[in-house]
Amino acid sequence: MTSANQIRMPAGGASASPAGPDGAGRASARRAETRRKWYEIIGLTTPAVVIYVMFVLVPMGFAVYYSLFRWRGVGPPTEFVGLRNYTLAFQDPIFLDALRNNAIIVFGSLLIQGPIALGIALLLNRRFRGRAVFRLLVFVPYVLAEVTVGIMWKLLLTGNGTVDALLRSLGMGGLVHAWLADLDLVIWTLLAVLTWKYVGFAIILLLAGLSNVPDELTEAAAIDGASWWQIQRHVTIPLLGPTIRIWMFLSMIGSLQIFDMIWVTSVPAVRSLGASATMATYMVDNGFFARLWGYGNAVAVILFVISFVAALLFQRFLLRRDIQGAITGRAK
Amino acid sequence: MAVNSVPSPSTGRRPVSWGTPLTYALALAVAAVSIAPVIYVVIGGFRTTRQIVANPAGLPDPFVFDNYVRVLTQSNFWRQAFNSAVISLGTTLAVVVLGLAAAFVLARYSFRGREGLYTFFTLGLLFPAGAAILPLYLMLRDLSLINSYYAVILPQVAFSLPLTIVILRPFLSAIPRELEDAAAIDGASRLGFLWRIAMPLSRPALVTVGVLAFVASWNSFLLPLLVLSDVNLHTLPLGVQNFSSQYSTDTAGVLAFTSLAMLPALLFFTLAEKQIVGGLQGAVKG
Incomplete structure (x- = not known):
């Protein structure tokens, strides 16, 4: 599955990258290419990941935390009540x-x-x-x-x-x-x-x-x-x-x-x-x-x-x- | 009930024929149930409240345009339509750009953790926006974003991303390797490939996710209700609700405001119906 979508160098080395004829140059060019690929992966996905984590996942985490307190929303929650809010709800x-x-x-x-x-x-x-x-x-x-x-x-x-x-x-x-x-x-x-x-x-x-x-x-x-x-x-x-x-x-x-x-x-x-x-x-x-x-x-x-x-x-x-x-x- | 026409082997395609009377009767009944209440509201806007009270199910006699004129000139209708437009367009643009970038990587790059990242995003399909609304409000308050467009746009973008990525990825994967080579x-x-080839080729899918994000944002109510207390920032759904409770005795005015608020969504849907249906079709196929 992975190889089907893989980004490869075009066959025959006819790539845009400035690979030298000698092996060492080619290897360093490949390293530069790999590094560039990772920059692109990180650059393109980071904005989506950050917004998604921040506004979808993090709030649910906070909900679990806040739910353990008796709290009127002013200042940080201090009055820890354990699971009492849950039992109250079901009563x-x-x-x-x-x-x-x-x-x-x-x-x-x-x-x-x-x-x-x-x-x-x-x-x-x-x-x-x-x-x-x-x-x-x-x-x-x-x-x-x-x-x-x-x-x-x-x-x-x-x-x-x-x-x-x-x-x-x-x-x-x-x-x-x-x-x-x-x-x-x-x-x-x-x-x-x-x-x-x-x-x-x-x-x-x-x-x-x-x-x-x-x-x-x-x-x-x-x-x-x-x-x-x-x-x-x-x-x-x-x-x-x-x-x-x-x-x-x-x-x-x-x-x-x-x-x-x-x-x-x-x-x-x-x-x-x-x-x-x-x-x-x-x-x-x-x-x-x-x-x-x-x-x-x-x-x-x-x-x-x-x-x-x-x-x-x-x-x-x-x-x-x-x-x-x-x-x-x-x-x- | 008989099949209306057997395909002739030579053409292979069935001609569009007139249906049976029963088909039309049923279709008409269904359509009537769907739009009768909407038509009633639009027509009711052309009556006076006195007419409506005297005979709730009657027709305008005479037609009055005063309600619509009043809503369009004296209420916050235009202001609210503008706010709705800014928020919906901002959400749509951000969802499409961020979703495309992430889906492109997930479709065309091979790297360790790719499937993990995809699963991580699809997990968001199981996080209902409604459940997160209270902690979301608290967080936006701590970030001092309450009463700003961002307070609505950012969470809407976040909650639209999973579906966007699920729809876009197969489209981007399907672009033949040869084109990329x-x-x-x-x-x-690779970025040139994304910009010059992948993006134009996946335009139908981009339009679909854009339309879905726009409609969801345009109609959203719970998030704006909590984070936009400033009347000048109110969107149309908030406006409809406020107008109806503020002027609850002015039934005709409420009907006029409600029908005007329906109009943009109806126009937009008529124009984008193919994309919405086509997009859902893609989603159904997976």
């Missing part, structure tokens, strides 16, 4: 609600968005006039900022708002609910909005995967007399396996961290009761706004560990063959 |  019913809500969003997204997206992607993968326009329209919710979409749905779902008015005018007044204020309902409302927003992402990925399915396969099946549905069921969908697994992975990680939409759509009072809190909103509410920095960092570490373990397990058992070489290094 | 014979150094 707080609001945090447990947040965990439950994250679980609802993770599994709800997978179970609801997956089938819908697959159906729409298969539909939009058929060749028909105007397909490009339909594709563009379906992606719209995904492209908009979560915040903008969140504000939009908040306005639509507000008490006696547009959705309620629409339901009444359609004679379905019985369906009118306090969508964002009902403590038992709000998380399901948010799940519905998230589905609307993110199904487009699954569709983009699946369409990308579908375009990798060779036409020859489906055409051969068609010639053999398979119906459209048989082709999808037995040829296309099985070939989408890797794409579906990557989507599941990305969806899961995104759902565990979900913040923006929950933050702007749900009423703070409802959130503070736990009905619509997620781990991330709980972390920001407590750590940043309530200035419980030690505690907030402990929640950050919990959120990180849960995401990391979920990602590793997923990698280990489902993704191994799909991302070549990434993360696991040796997958091929 | 030929360039060397013509007197180009």
Whole structure:
């Protein structure tokens, strides 16, 4: 593998380097060349490595450190409390609600968005006039900022708002609910909005995967007399396996961290009761706004560990063959 | 449901045909669900709050342009759009330059520890930005970067680098050796090869990672929320949220502001749709 990408001197010594005819000169030229190569390697990678280490890896290290203190964020942390912040978190019913809500969003997204997206992607993968326009329209919710979409749905779902008015005018007044204020309902409302927003992402990925399915396969099946549905069921969908697994992975990680939409759509009072809190909103509410920095960092570490373990397990058992070489290094 | 057309063996390529009515009915339904709320918001911006309260689901009668005019002339909309543009463009430029440099080394140089370095970067895919936000804030505070563009740009660049490198490396590896040898014979150094040949050849991939970084940065909310308390530095997502809570009784104004905030993303996406889809396609293949 290594030699394939290796930087070699062009054959025949017809290089730009001033190598002398004698062996000693050639050796020193090779040393100079090696040194130059290392200068380039270091020069080209250092900026990326420094920024990456400094802003991705180092903060997580600090989070672990801060999480062991009771600290209001002023001056250096001094009041060491060990793992107390962690036990406090798992004793707080609001945090447990947040965990439950994250679980609802993770599994709800997978179970609801997956089938819908697959159906729409298969539909939009058929060749028909105007397909490009339909594709563009379906992606719209995904492209908009979560915040903008969140504000939009908040306005639509507000008490006696547009959705309620629409339901009444359609004679379905019985369906009118306090969508964002009902403590038992709000998380399901948010799940519905998230589905609307993110199904487009699954569709983009699946369409990308579908375009990798060779036409020859489906055409051969068609010639053999398979119906459209048989082709999808037995040829296309099985070939989408890797794409579906990557989507599941990305969806899961995104759902565990979900913040923006929950933050702007749900009423703070409802959130503070736990009905619509997620781990991330709980972390920001407590750590940043309530200035419980030690505690907030402990929640950050919990959120990180849960995401990391979920990602590793997923990698280990489902993704191994799909991302070549990434993360696991040796997958091929 | 029948296959719409069997390919004729001579052409080998299926003609684009009109789909069945069922196909169109389903596609229309899906498209309607996707964009109806957005259209409602845009149209709602042309009504008065009184009209909206009286009939939330109605049409403008008469059309009023006052809301849009008000947002564009009296609010911080332009200021926030400018801030968003500076931060997104800065992030995109830095991600592309740093990502390309690192991916080039990882793709075209052979040295000890190369695969280790690559794995080190891909590890970042497992570090969720959301989880790091509190320590990130503390660090930026200690560096006195709070309330500056850098406070948003630097972390965004850092968290975009892993995916950028994962997408770019295979592209750069795929450039044939012969091209590199030929360039060397013509007197180009390795850096000359990067600048004159590798970069132009990998332009589709560069556009893809650039578009992905730009969209993510343009839409980002949590990081700016924490590190940009100065109203003059607020980005559009912060602006939308502030406007909607500050003028919560002015429903029509909020609708107008929200639709104006949607506009740049929609325009950008319409122009860059091919790159986004193409890029994800590359990512799916690995």
